[in-house]
Amino acid sequence: MAVISYIDAVNSALREEMSRDSKVFVLGEDVGFKGGVFKATQGLYEQFGEARVLDTPLAESAIAGVAVGAAAYGFRPVAEIQFADFIMPAVNQIVSEAAKMRYRSNGDWNCPLVIRAPYGGGIHGALYHSQSVEAMFCNIPGLKVVAPSTPYDVKGLLISAIRDEDPVLFFEHKRCYRLIKGEVPDTEYVVPIGKADVKRQGKHITVISYGLTLHFALQAAEKLAQEDGYSAHILDLRTLYPLDKESIVEAARRTGKVLIVHEDNKEGGVGAEVSAVIAEECLFELDAPIKRLCGPDVPAIPYNGIMEKFFMLSPDKVYEAMKELAEY
């Protein structure tokens, strides 16, 4: 097992899949010669050549739309949207086209496409380099939405996404890119799409999260155990759509107290659906109202550092919310 960073896991998955299958290729802005603005595709251009690592014109709808066409033809494009904030011009291609191709053709065509997009704040990216846009894609049947939190999951899920027969939106928390490191097997493995993962076993409260805030919850859980004697059970959603309802309900039942944490704003966020699933399936097994700790309901994260810090969750904020629920 090697310890690698979150972004190296992205790179490693792309490299291995491109080596394995000549139909896998990468396209996007600056992904070729430069290796991506975050360096997620570094070295691929040198290894696989410009025909399979395409620097595209700066036009997001074309990046998605061209990838849709190539995927329908039978290739496995992995398109990069440079920042998730810039995915909006491509939404028509993702929602009207990629997500509906199989359905509208009665199963005749399909669209095995991956769109990778770095999302999330904490990097002084201001309004348009910090957004969490996942919720708006989480009620589009035909689409799968993945948001891993660890290098192990990044690599295993990205490989699964590339091999998937349907379109997958793959959201990478950009603050995690170099902050989060973890063990990744040297041999080939996959992580299944649609399966949540228990990242910590516990018995007093359940925390359900994904992405950067999952790490905040893990850190807060240590403090809660040491200082307050409560053990937290932590579920990482990993796939945001369709949700792993079974694992969510099981995790909720485990402790009877549920805190949902995400950086995306609260109203209409993924946490709302998670909460509804729990309420539908096991409301009377709960010992406390379901709590959500999320970003505030404002349009985006300001540039000013103090304001950004106010917006962002942190291990301390998550600890406070966990403690309050544990003591309920």
Add this chain to the structure above:
Amino acid sequence: MGKSTVNKHETLGLSERQVLGMYRDMLLARKIDERMWLLNRAGKIPFVISCQGHEAAQVGAAYALDKNKDFLCPYYRDMGVVIPFGMSARDLMMNAFARAEDPNSGGRQMPGHFGSKKYRILTGSSPVTTQVPHAVGIALAGRMEGKDLVVFTSFGEGSSNQGDFHEAANFASVYKLPVIFFCENNKYAISVPYSKQVAVKSVADRAAAYGIPGISVDGGDPLEVYKAMREAVERARRGEGPTLIEARCFRFTPHSSDDDDRLYRPKGEVEEDKKKDPILLFGHYLKEAGVLDELADKEIRDWIAKEVDEAMVYAENAPSAAPEDLLKHVYAE
């Protein structure tokens, strides 16, 4: 049949069989379309969107392609494109009646939303122009695979304003991909006339911005369209990149069965346009060229009438999919 001095098709290398095929396909598209309107007005099918007035452009274009290796990303009026690629009267009637056997979508989509893998037609949608970047993607993948396929994508002049057209044309030109951008300009985007849609004289002028050839042709003449298309196809196969073709067409019907064009089109305009009906003109040409006579024309028309009747009866009596089948094909099963 006797030779004539009028032999434009011969100079293009088209055989008598091919031009008669063009004529038959144009007429078949027209007659299926006309029948759909009758069925709509009789309350039997909820919706029609027409090819009437575009048939020459569509059939002329399709005949320049190779249906065994090229791909189509067409738009909703393209009955005259999909017929030469294999879509039968029965297929199209199944589509009109939204039956389970409809090869386009099994009854899920409105008529005119063509798509069928066996005919090399990519499934299409209703938000206009989304198919245009798809064509570029197929061309890209085809080239990566070492195939010499060409991708044809069509759209109206209103759609030539969409970002997807411009983004796709630029992308295809930068990467020199084998795509034909085919604009069927019938001068109306539903009710809005060309003058309020496009500020340049011809949609073909837009090609200059992408460094590709832009050609405007008489969409009422299938041979003119064929000629322009063939050059574009050859250019594409040589690896020289895409071409934009504007075919100037007529729209003989309202936008769709839910539209009333008397509210916005000048009185008498459609009647005037119909004097230049491409099917009539091509019939005259074939007769003057000695390829078609009254008897052969009647044989073709009788065959088409029978095809359309049989297709309609079959489709009307064909089963719909089970309602719960709507739950299928969301993801791979």
